[in-house]
Amino acid sequence: xxxxxxxxxxxxxxxxxxxxxxxxxxxxxxxxxxxxxxxxxxxxxxxxxxxxxxxxxxxxxxxxxxxxxxxxxxxxxxxxxxxxxxxxxxxxxxxxxxxxxxxxxxxxxxxxxxxxxxxxxxxxxxxxxxxxxxxxxxxxxxxxxxxxxxxxxxxxxxxxxxxxxxxxxxxxxxxxxxxxxxxxxxxxxxxxxxxxxxxxxxxxxxxxxxxxxxxxxxxxxxxxxxxxxxxxxxxxxxxxxxxxxxxxxxx
Numbered sequence: 001x002x003x004x005x006x007x008x009x010x011x012x013x014x015x016x017x018x019x020x021x022x023x024x025x026x027x028x029x030x031x032x033x034x035x036x037x038x039x040x041x042x043x044x045x046x047x048x049x050x051x052x053x054x055x056x057x058x059x060x061x062x063x064x065x066x067x068x069x070x071x072x073x074x075x076x077x078x079x080x081x082x083x084x085x086x087x088x089x090x091x092x093x094x095x096x097x098x099x100x101x102x103x104x105x106x107x108x109x110x111x112x113x114x115x116x117x118x119x120x121x122x123x124x125x126x127x128x129x130x131x132x133x134x135x136x137x138x139x140x141x142x143x144x145x146x147x148x149x150x151x152x153x154x155x156x157x158x159x160x161x162x163x164x165x166x167x168x169x170x171x172x173x174x175x176x177x178x179x180x181x182x183x184x185x186x187x188x189x190x191x192x193x194x195x196x197x198x199x200x201x202x203x204x205x206x207x208x209x210x211x212x213x214x215x216x217x218x219x220x221x222x223x224x225x226x227x228x229x230x231x232x233x234x235x236x237x238x239x240x241x242x243x244x245x246x247x248x249x250x251x
Contacts, residue, residue, distance in 0.1 A: 004170055005156065005163075006099045014159040015124075016097040017062040018089035026069045031092075034085070034112045036105050039095025043112055044068075045083040048076035052246035053116040053141065055080040058106065058125030060147070060226075064091040071229070078239040079246065080118060085109045099127065099174065106131045115139030116246065122146040123198065123225065127176070133187065133210075134179035142186040142245035144238065147195055147225050150176050150202035150209075158197075177209045186214040186248070188241040190234060192223035216241075 005011050025031045028047040033040050044065045045054070055075055057068060065084045075082040087102055088095030095101070106128035110119060117140045121129025126148025133143045149155050152175055153163040171178060187210050191203035200219065207217045218237040220228045228234050 004167065005161070006170065006174055011156070011159055011161060012098045014161070015061070015099060015155075016087070016089065018087070018097055019062065019064050019091065020089060021064055021066065022092050023064075023066040023069075026072075029069070029072070032112060033092075034105075034109050036095075036101075036108050039088045039093060039101070039105075041088065041094075041105060041109060042086045042092040043083060043109060044085075045114070046072035046076070046081055048072070048081035051076060051081040052079045052242060053081070053118055054083050054114045055118045055120055055144070055242075056110055056113045057082060057084045058102075058109075058119070058121045058128040059084060059086075060123035060125060063122075066091065074229075074235060075238075078235055079242040081114070083113045103127055103131050103173065107135075107137070110137050110140070116141045118142045118144060118242065118245065120144040120146060121148050123148060126150075127174070130176045130179040133183035133185060135182070136185055140185060141248070142188070142241065143183070144188045144190065144241065145203070145206060146190045147192060147198055147228060148189070148203070148206065149198050150206045152176070154198075154202070176206065180206055180209040181211050183211045185212060186241070186245045187212045187216070188237065189215070189217040190220060190228060190237060191217065192220050192225060192228045194223060195225045195228075197225040 086093040
C-alpha cells in the first residue's frame with residue numbers, strides 16, 4: 001500500500017517550521033506537560049480572574065507558546081483564560097511534528113485543559129480544532145477557527161507538491177469538510193478580508209460545511225493572515241461569542 005502523502009517526510013518537512021525554544025512562564029501562568037504516544041507536549045495556562053471559561057489555542061505554524069504571553073491579557077478581556085499548546089518539536093514539546101500527530105494529539109491536550117472549554121485553531125492549528133469539533137469532549141462549549149485552512153489540495157500545493165488522489169483513510173483523518181459536517185457545537189470563523197495565504201473562500205467553505213445551527217463568519221476588514229487579531233472587530237466578535245456560549249453552557 002502506498003504511503004499517504006501526509007505521512008511522507010517530503011510533505012511534513014515542508015509543512016512545519018518548528019521553533020524549539022524554551023521560555024519561563026510569565027507571572028500568573030503555569031506550565032504543564034501532556035504525555036502522548038512518543039512525545040511530551042508543553043501546555044501553558046494563563047490565569048484570568050473572573051474568566052467564564054478557558055480558550056485552548058492551537059497556534060499557527062512557526063509560532064510557539066511564548067508568542068501568546070502578552071496576548072493572554074486580551075483574551076482575559078474577552079472573558080476567557082488562555083491556554084496554549086506547542087506541537088511536537090515546537091517550544092518545549094518533544095518529538096517530531098507531522099500532520100497526523102498534530103491531529104492525534106489534539107484530544108489528550110484538550111483533556112488537560114480546564115473546562116468549560118472553547119477550542120480555537122489558528123491557521124494550521126485549525127486541523128486540531130476540526131478534529132475536536134467533530135468529536136468534542138465533555139465540557140467543550142464552542143469552537144473558533146481563525147485564518148484556518150480548509151482545502152487540503154491547496155495545502156499540498158503550498159508545499160510545492162502535486163495533490164494525489166486521496167484514500168478513504170486520508171479523507172477520514174485529514175479532510176476538514178467531513179469533520180465540520182459532523183459538528184454541532186457553536187462555531188465562530190474569523191478570517192482576514194485580505195488573507196493571501198489562506199483565501200477567504202476557504203473560510204466561507206468551512207462555514208457552509210459546518211453542521212452546527214449556531215455558526216458565524218466574521219470577516220475582519222483590511223486584514224491579512226497574520227494581523228487579524230490587531231483589529232478591534234476581532235476582539236469584539238470573540239468576546240460576544242464567549243459571552244453567548246458560556247451563558248448557554250451555564251443554563
